[in-house]
Amino acid sequence: MKIILNIWRQQNATSAGRMVRYEVPNANEHMSFLEMLDVLNEELTRKGEDPVTFEHDCREGICGCCGFMIDGVPHGPQRGTTVCQLHMRHFHDGDELWLEPFRAKAFPVIKDLMVDRSSFDRIIASGGFISVNTGSAPDGNALPVIKKCSDMAMDAAACIGCGACVASCPNASASLFVSAKISHLGQLPQGQVERDRRAMRMVLKMTDEGFGYCTNTGECEAVCPKGITIENIARMHRDYIKASATFREETSGGGAG
Numbered sequence: 084m085k086i087i088l089n090i091w092r093q094q095n096a097t098s099a100g101r102m103v104r105y106e107v108p109n110a111n112e113h114m115s116f117l118e119m120l121d122v123l124n125e126e127l128t129r130k131g132e133d134p135v136t137f138e139h140d141c142r143e144g145i146c147g148c149c150g151f152m153i154d155g156v157p158h159g160p161q162r163g164t165t166v167c168q169l170h171m172r173h174f175h176d177g178d179e180l181w182l183e184p185f186r187a188k189a190f191p192v193i194k195d196l197m198v199d200r201s202s203f204d205r206i207i208a209s210g211g212f213i214s215v216n217t218g219s220a221p222d223g224n225a226l227p228v229i230k231k232c233s234d235m236a237m238d239a240a241a242c243i244g245c246g247a248c249v250a251s252c253p254n255a256s257a258s259l260f261v262s263a264k265i266s267h268l269g270q271l272p273q274g275q276v277e278r279d280r281r282a283m284r285m286v287l288k289m290t291d292e293g294f295g296y297c298t299n300t301g302e303c304e305a306v307c308p309k310g311i312t313i314e315n316i317a318r319m320h321r322d323y324i325k326a327s328a329t330f331r332e333e334t335s336g337g338g339a340g
């Protein structure tokens with residue numbers, strides 16, 4: 084099958100970008116979308132041209148590395164699917180597609196379709212963890228977890244940090260991502276000690292990093308490849324409001340003496 088691609092080419096974050104038209108005459112329906120781009124890149128390399136840069140790692144829908152816009156939709160037209168798991172059988176011979184990077188101030192373009200999502204890492208580092216004593220692993224049954232809570236925690240833990248929610252949001256909000264991380268740990272007994280601090284720090288860090296506010300448009304939920312729901316955002320707001328009233332950061336130093 085033949086696919087026509089209009090791909091955003093941009094050398095780095097500060098240079099101007101532009102759409103460039105390519106043809107892939109020898110794609111087939113069994114290829115993943117990224118394999119189809121591999122074929123294009125082999126051809127570009129063979130001709131001495133600069134291959135298209137895009138990010139990928141597992142190609143199994145679990146690492147969260149891949150992701151760009153296909154015809155204005157993060158990860159493309161197949162719901163609940165990362166672009167590495169999207170297959171060419173969902174397209175038709177002669178289709179013309181437009182590929183662009185995720186666009187958000189907090190995701191600067193590294194090159195072509197690849198963006199820098201290290202802002203997500205900094206949000207996680209600000210509070211998306213639990214502190215436990217080192218030593219041997221505790222017995223699995225020693226800490227009972229209510230079934231409903233464990234289900235909600237597991238659902239939230241499915242977030243792979245791909246950033247599609249940010250790219251789809253008209254405010255470039257990272258609320259779905261951050262709320263998934265806050266919900267995941269906040270449902271579990273191990274996450275209770277730092278629950279207030281986590282909500283405060285991660286929400287504030289999201290704003291610091293340049294992400295916008297959530298206005299409940301729901302675009303994020305519609306494009307999330309892992310089915311993260313906006314219920315998590317409601318839980319995040321509840322935790323944040325509670326923490327705002329009760330939590331105070333510890334200050335160092337002290338004593339009158």
Ligand code: SF4
Nearest residue numbers: 242243245246248307
């Ligand atoms: S919430 Fe969904 S879209 Fe957002 S980063 Fe996580 S997996 Fe990706």
Ligand code: FES
Nearest residue numbers: 140142147149167
């Ligand atoms: S490359 Fe890992 S999720 Fe797509």
